[in-house]
Each structure stands twice: as structure tokens, then as C-alpha cells.
Amino acid sequence: xxxxxxxxxxxxxxxxxxxxxxxxxxxxxxxxxxxxxxxxxxxxxxxxxxxxxxxxxxxxxxxxxxxxxxxxxxxxxxxxxxxxxxxxxxxxxxxxxxxxxxxxxxxxxxxxxxxxxxxxxxxxxxxxxxxxxxxxxxxxxxx
Amino acid sequence: xxxxxxxxxxxxxxxxxxxxxxxxxxxxxxxxxxxxxxxxxxxxxxxxxxxxxxxxxxxxxxxxxxxxxxxxxxxxxxxxxxxxxxxxxxxxxxxxxxxxxxxxx
Numbered sequence: 001x002x003x004x005x006x007x008x009x010x011x012x013x014x015x016x017x018x019x020x021x022x023x024x025x026x027x028x029x030x031x032x033x034x035x036x037x038x039x040x041x042x043x044x045x046x047x048x049x050x051x052x053x054x055x056x057x058x059x060x061x062x063x064x065x066x067x068x069x070x071x072x073x074x075x076x077x078x079x080x081x082x083x084x085x086x087x088x089x090x091x092x093x094x095x096x097x098x099x100x101x102x103x104x105x106x107x108x109x110x111x112x113x114x115x116x117x118x119x120x121x122x123x124x125x126x127x128x129x130x131x132x133x134x135x136x137x138x139x140x141x142x143x
Numbered sequence: 144x145x146x147x148x149x150x151x152x153x154x155x156x157x158x159x160x161x162x163x164x165x166x167x168x169x170x171x172x173x174x175x176x177x178x179x180x181x182x183x184x185x186x187x188x189x190x191x192x193x194x195x196x197x198x199x200x201x202x203x204x205x206x207x208x209x210x211x212x213x214x215x216x217x218x219x220x221x222x223x224x225x226x227x228x229x230x231x232x233x234x235x236x237x238x239x240x241x242x243x244x245x246x247x248x
């Protein structure tokens with residue numbers, strides 16, 4: 001989220017590879033532990049991050065080499081997660097956010113990625129990156 | 144992710160353990176497709192997916208399940224799900240998977 005002065009923050013740039021999904025999920029949730037999330041909140045964050053990373057690898061880069069940047073900030077009980085890629089972006093973001101919408105039904109995509117991100121986090125912003133690719137920002141207040 | 148199979152009188156039980164995400168989805172697809180394709184010989188047949196040891200699943204897992212349903216339901220194979228708990232159970236409910244793959248105890 002723009003304009004927030006975080007108390008603690010990390011930034012990770014990593015290859016857009018499927019093998020890194022679990023590592024990124026673990027990194028983000030390990031960082032979140034300092035604001036004492038419940039197990040359910042950890043799983044919410046883990047799922048939302050996994051959806052955003054999968055989208056970058058599968059849709060954004062479509063299997064080609066690329067980088068994903070993950071920026072996570074914490075302020076009091078709020079966690080703010082931004083995931084940036086330089087892939088192809090999304091032509092119609094509002095349509096892509098509709099439940100079960102997928103351009104890849106043949107590849108057994110459920111089209112539920114953005115729906116799960118929206119359901120499990122308090123806010124979701126999806127924008128095409130002016131440099132090419134996608135910027136996904138999500139926040140969640142830990143109770 | 145690992146899948147172990149066990150046959151009972153009433154069904155084939157597939158015990159899934161580990162994380163079901165984009166990284167492991169292809170293994171799950173291939174393993175289930177190989178085993179379920181053999182079942183067609185003795186159809187109608189029932190398969191129970193035991194999610195008791197699945198520690199994480201995202202929407203990629205939903206895609207895998209929908210794909211197996213589309214592929215095998217028309218061949219008379221019934222697929223049910225048991226022991227999904229917590230977060231995994233929540234995703235299965237939210238996405239309507241239990242409407243096509245009943246939750247059994």
C-alpha cells in the first residue's frame with residue numbers, strides 16, 4: 001500500500017520458478033509471525049501469496065524465465081504484501097478477477113486465484129506494471 | 144506431495160500427503176490419471192481421496208480436482224473426499240468442490 005511508513009520490511013527478488021513457490025510462502029509467513037497471526041491467518045496469507053506467485057509464473061511468464069519481486073511490510077498489526085513481475089500483464093483485470101474466469105480451462109485452471117486472494121485478505125489491488133507485467137498488492141490486519 | 148493407494152471392498156483409497164500447489168500438481172494429475180484409468184476396466188467404481196495429510200492447497204489443487212472429475216465422471220467413476228480439515232476444507236467448500244465430489248466421513 002502506497003504511503004505507509006512500515007516498521008519492518010523485506011524485499012526479495014527471486015527467479016520465477018515453480019520450485020520457489022513454497023519457499024516464498026514460507027518466507028512471507030515466517031516474517032508475519034512477529035505480529036502474532038493465528039494459524040488460520042497464516043494459512044490465509046500463505047494461500048494468497050501462493051495464488052499471486054502462481055499467477056506470475058504461469059500467466060505472467062508462461063513458463064519463460066523471469067524474476068518476481070516480493071515486498072512485505074509490517075506496521076503494528078497490518079501486513080502489506082506486494083508481488084511484482086515483468087510478464088505479460090492482464091488485458092482486462094476486472095474480468096480476470098471474476099470467480100471461475102480463466103483463459104486456460106484446457107490447462108485445468110480453476111479461475112479462482114483472485115477470488116481466494118480477495119477472500120483471504122482484507123484488500124487486494126491488481127494493476128498492470130508500467131514497466132510491463134503485473135503488480136499485486138494485498139493487505140491483512142491481524143486480529 | 145506423495146500419494147499412496149489402498150484398495151478396499153468398496154473403494155480405492157488415495158492417501159495424499161504434503162502440499163498441493165502448482166509445483167506438485169502435475170505429479171498428482173499423472174498419478175491419479177494412471178491409477179484411475181485402470182479402474183475403468185471394473186467400472187462403476189468409487190475412489191476416495193483422503194486429504195487428511197494434505198498440509199496446504201491453493202486454487203491449483205481445485206483445478207486438478209475439477210480436471211479429474213471432468214475426465215472420470217463420464218466413465219462412471221465416483222470420486223469422494225474425506226478428512227480434509229481447516230484451511231484445505233475451507234477452500235474445498237468455498238469453491239463448491241463438495242457439490243461434485245461429496246465429503247464423506
